[in-house]
Amino acid sequence: MEKNDSMEKDDTSKITYRGWKAMPFIIGNETFEKLGAIGTLSNLLIYLTTVFNMKSITAATIINIFNGTTNFGTFIGAFLCDTYFGRYNTLGFATCASFLGLLVIQLTAAISKLHPPHCEAVESNNCKGPTAGQMAFLLTGFGLLIIGAGGVRPCNLAFGADQFNPNTESGKRGIDSFFNWYFFTFTFAQVISLTFVVYVQSNVSWAIGLGIPAALMLIACLVFFSGSRIYVKVKASGSPLTSVAQVIVVAIKKRKLNHVHQPWLTLYNYIPPKFMNSKLAYTDQFRFLDKAAIMTPQDQKNPDGSPADPWILCSMQQVEEVKCLLRVIPIWASAVIYYVAIVQQHTYAVFQALQTDRHLGGSKFQIPAASYYVFLMLSLTIFIPIYDRVIVPFLRRITGKENGITILQRMGIGIFISAITMFVSGIVEERRRTIALTKPTLGVVPRRGKISSMSGLWLIPQLALAGLAEAFGSIGQVEFYYKQFPENMRSIAGSLFFCGMAGSSYLSTLLISIVHRTTKGAKTGNWLSEDLNKGRLDYYYYLIAGLGMLNLCYFLVCAKWYKYKGGNNCTFEANTESTKQSDI
Numbered sequence: 001m002e003k004n005d006s007m008e009k010d011d012t013s014k015i016t017y018r019g020w021k022a023m024p025f026i027i028g029n030e031t032f033e034k035l036g037a038i039g040t041l042s043n044l045l046i047y048l049t050t051v052f053n054m055k056s057i058t059a060a061t062i063i064n065i066f067n068g069t070t071n072f073g074t075f076i077g078a079f080l081c082d083t084y085f086g087r088y089n090t091l092g093f094a095t096c097a098s099f100l101g102l103l104v105i106q107l108t109a110a111i112s113k114l115h116p117p118h119c120e121a122v123e124s125n126n127c128k129g130p131t132a133g134q135m136a137f138l139l140t141g142f143g144l145l146i147i148g149a150g151g152v153r154p155c156n157l158a159f160g161a162d163q164f165n166p167n168t169e170s171g172k173r174g175i176d177s178f179f180n181w182y183f184f185t186f187t188f189a190q191v192i193s194l195t196f197v198v199y200v201q202s203n204v205s206w207a208i209g210l211g212i213p214a215a216l217m218l219i220a221c222l223v224f225f226s227g228s229r230i231y232v233k234v235k236a237s238g239s240p241l242t243s244v245a246q247v248i249v250v251a252i253k254k255r256k257l258n259h260v261h262q263p264w265l266t267l268y269n270y271i272p273p274k275f276m277n278s279k280l281a282y283t284d285q286f287r288f289l290d291k292a293a294i295m296t297p298q299d300q301k302n303p304d305g306s307p308a309d310p311w312i313l314c315s316m317q318q319v320e321e322v323k324c325l326l327r328v329i330p331i332w333a334s335a336v337i338y339y340v341a342i343v344q345q346h347t348y349a350v351f352q353a354l355q356t357d358r359h360l361g362g363s364k365f366q367i368p369a370a371s372y373y374v375f376l377m378l379s380l381t382i383f384i385p386i387y388d389r390v391i392v393p394f395l396r397r398i399t400g401k402e403n404g405i406t407i408l409q410r411m412g413i414g415i416f417i418s419a420i421t422m423f424v425s426g427i428v429e430e431r432r433r434t435i436a437l438t439k440p441t442l443g444v445v446p447r448r449g450k451i452s453s454m455s456g457l458w459l460i461p462q463l464a465l466a467g468l469a470e471a472f473g474s475i476g477q478v479e480f481y482y483k484q485f486p487e488n489m490r491s492i493a494g495s496l497f498f499c500g501m502a503g504s505s506y507l508s509t510l511l512i513s514i515v516h517r518t519t520k521g522a523k524t525g526n527w528l529s530e531d532l533n534k535g536r537l538d539y540y541y542y543l544i545a546g547l548g549m550l551n552l553c554y555f556l557v558c559a560k561w562y563k564y565k566g567g568n569n570c571t572f573e574a575n576t577e578s579t580k581q582s583d584i
Helices: 002-014 023-041 044-050 056-110 132-162 169-203 206-226 241-253 287-293 316-338 340-346 348-354 369-399 407-438 456-484 487-519 537-561 574-579
Strands: none
Touching: 023 056, 023 132, 023 169, 023 206, 044 056, 044 169, 044 348, 044 369, 056 132, 056 206, 056 340, 056 487, 132 487, 169 206, 169 369, 241 287, 241 316, 287 316, 316 340, 316 407, 316 456, 316 487, 316 537, 340 348, 340 369, 340 407, 340 456, 340 487, 340 537, 348 369, 348 407, 348 456, 348 537, 369 456, 407 456, 407 537, 456 487, 487 537
8 A cells, every 4th residue: 555655646746737837828728719709609699680680589599509508518528528538638629629610600701602691671571581501500610619618618727727736835826826817818808809809790890700709719729739748637537427326326226224323433434545535524414325325244345445346335425425416406406597687688688788879978989789798797807806805804804704604695695686687677678668669769770670769878787787696696606516516526516507507598598488479469569579669578577587586585495404515514423413504
């Protein structure tokens, strides 16, 4: 055993951590990759309705399905990365796939035969939609982008952190700094894409505007591979989901066994010598899984104490890790509903902007409709340092907690603000529609309707609130999954956040379909009409606000029940039953 340990130390010492020397390549790749991807994705809704002549409800449905599939693909990407390919190979392949996807979409704008003829008619019935071949070519680009995002999103943060030595103080500081630079890069890319790139697409040329992101993604590929010689390339270590499957299978096999007395002392609890996960104490939730760690006369162990067959006997540590995953699922479900409010700011808020006065003051300059999302990013960016430097220290003095409030409390605040966001969105839309129907308008949007004289700046409150909701809810989710998952599953933990966003996109698509069909023949008219002035988008927003408040009640119940991993609510002895109350 001592020989094996020394060999492990020798292998570790051979690793050359280049740290910040590798950052120009990694952060450079991140910057160009985000500029390319966001520069295209942020304006796809307008592209589909103006260039491909799609109806707004069709375009919104396609975008929601695309976003959902893209985010869900991160789970598959994380699994393949950890199990087979490693982060370097996954990132290299995914970045190239993203470039090809952006190139395909750019060609649909540059080559006239790859999109329908331009249509200026107000009535969409007079416009020719895309052919089957044109849609197939477009969807090919979407498919390549899905593959690219599935590999990039769950791996990029972890790959950057791999370049620093986690066993030294300078390495730990480097990891923290890299995270800061990463989120700064993401925000920077959002702002540039939602202003400059979107402006070129909307006001200069779609071919040029979509060509810029494709060129930036090509640069991202070149920058990434330029640093190949100095990267630390961590090899795939096998699927951490195998242990989860073993616990479930063994628990089913032993389902007829009786529960043992004092399980924290009686259950089989083997810890491998090279074990990266933190040791977990016994908890009394999901007790049916405990049977996987009950030793029977038929169960055998190896000389080192490990189970002879892990598909017949599991350790208490394995069982507790699976319990951690199961406890997260109800919280994750509430996050899916929470993000539906944010999804609307990507879709219907853009349509709202199209039918408002987007001029700045008395100038002729108009803010592109898709660029209004930048106000959400600004709200998020401005609030984060205020929260970290002002609010957290203030709350720390009151609550005595290191972070001021718990992670679940932070998520709960985000869920509440998201519901308020939709309520405010409904009020703003009601005002926009009333002005459009009762006062002189500023013209007509082709195939949509009259432009309300209400300033588009009235959309800022709902977007700013959505930014605050993300600052609490989304960032809280990332921290929650990262800390509550076993250490060897953090790539999958990172993908779970995106899977939640995927669920939100699919749920939003379902809501749109149900509302559209239900209200089509109603006296009030179709809520989600192509012309917002003829519809009742405000009712749709109020519906989501109501769902958000119900979701908040559900979340509070789940948070009260939840037990933090390794917290003081774990059961160690028989006399610790009083410690089982969770800390929301």
